[in-house]
Amino acid sequence: MAVNALAYQTFDDISDSECEQRILSAKAALGERVVILGHHYQRDEVFRHADFSGDSLKLSRQAANSEADYIVFCGVHFMAEVADILSRPEQVSILPDLSAGCAMADMANLANVERAWQEIAKVLDPDSHVTPITYINSAADLKAFCGRHGGLVCTSTNAGQVMEWAFKQREKVLFFPDQHLGRNTAFSKLGISLSEMVVWDFSQPNGGLSKEQIKKAKVILWKGFCSVHQMFKPEHIDRFRAMYPEGKVISHPEASFEVCQKSDYVGSTEYIIKTVRESAPGTRWQVGTELNLVNRLHEQCEHEGKVVEFMAPTVCMCSTMFRIDPQHLVWTLENLVEGNVVNRIKVDKTEAELAKLALERMFEVSI
Ligand code: CIZ
Ligand code: SF4
Numbered sequence: 086m087a088v089n090a091l092a093y094q095t096f097d098d099i100s101d102s103e104c105e106q107r108i109l110s111a112k113a114a115l116g117e118r119v120v121i122l123g124h125h126y127q128r129d130e131v132f133r134h135a136d137f138s139g140d141s142l143k144l145s146r147q148a149a150n151s152e153a154d155y156i157v158f159c160g161v162h163f164m165a166e167v168a169d170i171l172s173r174p175e176q177v178s179i180l181p182d183l184s185a186g187c188a189m190a191d192m193a194n195l196a197n198v199e200r201a202w203q204e205i206a207k208v209l210d211p212d213s214h215v216t217p218i219t220y221i222n223s224a225a226d227l228k229a230f231c232g233r234h235g236g237l238v239c240t241s242t243n244a245g246q247v248m249e250w251a252f253k254q255r256e257k258v259l260f261f262p263d264q265h266l267g268r269n270t271a272f273s274k275l276g277i278s279l280s281e282m283v284v285w286d287f288s289q290p291n292g293g294l295s296k297e298q299i300k301k302a303k304v305i306l307w308k309g310f311c312s313v314h315q316m317f318k319p320e321h322i323d324r325f326r327a328m329y330p331e332g333k334v335i336s337h338p339e340a341s342f343e344v345c346q347k348s349d350y351v352g353s354t355e356y357i358i359k360t361v362r363e364s365a366p367g368t369r370w371q372v373g374t375e376l377n378l379v380n381r382l383h384e385q386c387e388h389e390g391k392v393v394e395f396m397a398p399t400v401c402m403c404s405t406m407f408r409i410d411p412q413h414l415v416w417t418l419e420n421l422v423e424g425n426v427v428n429r430i431k432v433d434k435t436e437a438e439l440a441k442l443a444l445e446r447m448f449e450v451s452i
Contacts, residue, residue: 090425096416101130104411108134111418119421120153121414122168124160125354126375126406131159131414140354141167141221142240142451145444148172155179155421158430159409161187165430166225170437171444178430179421181413185405187222189339192309193262195226197287201259201307202234204291208299215305216251217259220244220266222311225432225440227261232439237446241266241338241353245274250450257302259285262309269338269345271304279342284308314339316401317373322347325371325396335360336373336396344373344396354378366390376402 099107112119112134122144123135132138137147141164148156148168156178158165162185169178198217205211217236219227228238235254239247248270251258260267264284271277281303285292292305299305317340325332335357336348345351350360354374361370361382366389372379373396383393420427432440 089423090427091416091420091423093413093416093427096412099412099415101411104415105130107415108411108418111415111422114422115155115418118153119155119157119418120147120151121157121159122147122164124164124406125358125378125381126403127159127409128377128407129381130411131409132377132381134414135159140240140242142242142353143355144168145171145221146448148178151176155426157181157414157417157421159414161185161190161405162430163187163190163222163224166432166440167221167228167444169430169432170225170228170440177426179417179426180409180428180430181417182408182410183428185408187311187405189262189309189311190222190224193219193223193227193287193307195224195230198227198230198261198307201285201287201292205259205299205305207291208296211259214255215257215259216255217261218247218251218267219261219443220263223262225436228440228443229436230439232442232446237443237450238440239266239447240451242355243447243451244270244338246450246452247447248275250446257305259305259307261285261307263311263339264306264308265310265314265341265345266338267304267306268342269340269351272342273345273351277303282306311339313375313401313403314373315341316397316399317341317344318397319343319347321373321396321398322371325394329369329371332369332371333364334371334373334396340373348373358382361386361391361393364391368392370394371396373397375406376400377406 121135123132123138145167149171156168165178165180217231221240283302286308334348335350369392379395
């Protein structure tokens with residue numbers, strides 16, 4: 086942080102409406118030097134200031150093509166890392182609140198993944214037999230691990246294409262950190278049966294698996310999950326269908342296998358938004374993904390007589406996405422106006438090069 090940076094404490098009490106005005110003024114003062122990227126899960130007060138919105142795939146492409154000096158990422162930590170990796174060295178990637186992480190991303194760390202690789206090596210040579218795939222929701226060092234070991238990154242939009250590519254290289258896949266995206270993709274997009282998948286429990290020696298299980302498995306799924314998407318249950322779908330037999334159900338692939346199997350459609354946030362927007366007027370939807378997105382979609386589609394409702398009966402938002410509030414955004418932008426960079430996200434050079442390799446492999450196989 087620059088020596089004279091404005092301290093955050095004085096921004097904490099600013100009202101949302103004052104923030105709104107000050108964000109607009111700071112953006113105007115910075116002009117094209119700044120680009121604000123907003124993930125679909127961001128709250129409205131922040132989301133509306135994004136120059137570009139999207140999922141991590143779309144936003145990472147945006148970051149790679151941006152000319153701005155400063156990329157302010159309204160999302161979570163791994164997204165700002167990806168922006169730093171894909172942007173030019175002189176560009177600066179910023180996360181307005183450093184505590185905006187992703188609990189699922191934190192379920193896999195390099196030490197545990199390296200250990201898993203060594204433990205698999207007791208059964209077979211992983212560098213000849215296993216393609217590692219990391220969901221984009223992961224730290225940069227795990228993307229670098231995949232780059233180093235012939236693997237790649239996926240998002241929920243391209244997970245099927247990425248997995249197909251992976252199987253063309255080697256006969257097994259190690260998929261981390263989200264077991265659900267891995268399982269749903271392998272089953273629904275590649276036709277791999279559940280009996281050919283095992284779950285690697287990183288808290289146990291050898292993932293809690295026997296040598297035989299490791300040898301037989303096609304897909305080794307890391308025992309990670311997103312707690313937001315675990316709130317959705319098959320009973321919620323049953324209840325909705327009983328009340329609205331004509332209604333449609335759409336879920337994110339981070340939701341459980343049972344929920345995805347019961348849904349009419351399964352896909353990434355981009356896919357969910359597109360499918361609901363393009364549906365016939367008057368359609369009623371039940372959606373299994375983060376609440377801010379679902380509420381926004383409802384507001385956008387209401388005028389066509391569509392009803393877009395949230396799958397779970399309780400409010401479940403991504404609490405870490407929620408950390409990016411208007412106060413932190415004003416603080417970040419006003420500091421930039423003063424010439425101070427706060428909360429820069431910088432990935433180590435060697436790690437960034439390897440992570441970029443894994444991201445580029447992903448871009449090559451994504452349509
Ligand atoms: O890829 C993303 O941004 C995430 C985390 C979910 C999605 O489907 O957009
Ligand atoms: Fe991570 Fe889940 Fe939040 Fe997405 S919704 S950022 S996977 S914790």
